[in-house]
Amino acid sequence: MRFIRFAPGASGRSHTLFAVTRCLPFLVLAAVLSIELSPAHTLYTGPLLSPAPALAAVTMGPFGTGGVALLAMAVSAVTATHNNVWGSEMVYANLLALLVVALASVATSAVRVRRDRELAQIRRIAEVSQNVVLRPLPARIGVVNTASVYMAAERGAQIGGDLYEAMCTRYGVRLIVGDVRGKGLAAVRSAAAVVGAFREAVHYEQDLAEVMHRCAAALAREYELLDRSQLQDPQELEEQFVTVLLAQVSDESLVELINRGHPPPLVMRERKVRSLDPARPLPPLGLEEFLSPPPICVESFPFLPGDRLLLHTDGVVEARNHYDEFFPLHRTMETLDGDTPGEYLDRLRHALVRHAEGRLADDAAMVLIERAIGGARRPFL
Secondary structure (H helix, E strand, O other): OEEEEOOOOOOHHHHHHHHHHHHHHHHHHHHHHHHHHOOOOOOOOHHHHOHHHHHHHHHOOHHHHHHHHHHHHHHHHHHHHHOOOOOOHHHHHHHHHHHHHHHHHHHHHHHHHHHHHHHHHHHHHHHHHHHHHOOOOOOEEOOEEEEEEEEEOOOOOOOOOEEEEEEEEOOEEEEEEEEEOOOHHHHHHHHHHHHHHHHHHOOOOOOHHHHHHHHHHHHHHHHHHOOHHHOOOHHHOOOOOEEEEEEEEOOOOEEEEEEEOOOOOEEEEOOEEEEOOOOOOEOOEOOOOOOOOOOOOOEEEEOOOOOEEEEEOHHHHOOEOOOOOEOOHHHHHHHOOOOOHHHHHHHHHHHHHHHOOOOOOOOEEEEEEEEOEOOEOOOOO
């Protein structure tokens, strides 16, 4: 499984902006020094030294910021000596202002560095928690070759609610892909409840519809046990639901699906992509109190050796570029090559990142399965 987090500075433009910002304090010092040492200068530029420590505090730690402040004071002393203006009130006022700005900048930089470290630690904990829901998938499960990728949008320290799992059972290979509405602790607990129920039920329930019922029951119990006082918004629980897609691939050339409000999977055969839309749409899990879903029916679709099936969350199709255009998933899939599901999914991920220009608005998860031919993989052309 590929786990990717889009963070500030992840794109080339951000790296360039960071480098330019880090150079700004030294450019200011060099400009002031060159002007003050020039025999033709007529304007005192000493006050321009004060912003240098403040600019350094944006990208440097307290020691780097302090070094820039000392360098600015040295430039001020050199220029005052060169111009023979010691004793002028303007020079001493400038040094005092520079000292005040330097102390404030060093303190600000220290606070920023400490908060950055705390946030980095929280993000590491968040990723560990996310991996409980998104365990790595092996390259081969039963009769299918698999690949998966999870791309986390930058949302501070909050964890997303995307989930997926694939398990080999006596009934065939069973998969789940889902998306919990919202972020944070409530979303993670809901996702963990659904995935936990799936991992248990797939081995004991022959009917795929019963597996879905077990997931729905686990989610309902989680909502009952959740402490509302821990939520930032008390109405958050009432507005939460989970879209879920269940799939089963057995020895027959079929894939069985149950879709509860999730984006339909896409099957690719000989470079042609088709959406497997449900005949009877069902509401997401968690909305049974408001919507009475019809009886769950398992739908079957042809899934021949060599076919590939992409299961994904809405973060993929809702990714936009700066023209506000959605990611053309169907068209992109038909233009890509890849001998293995892993290679193909990696190229699809790169295409998604290019379209979104390195900035995803929402987490995105993709699981690609390929029905193996004769127990062995084959190139997909």
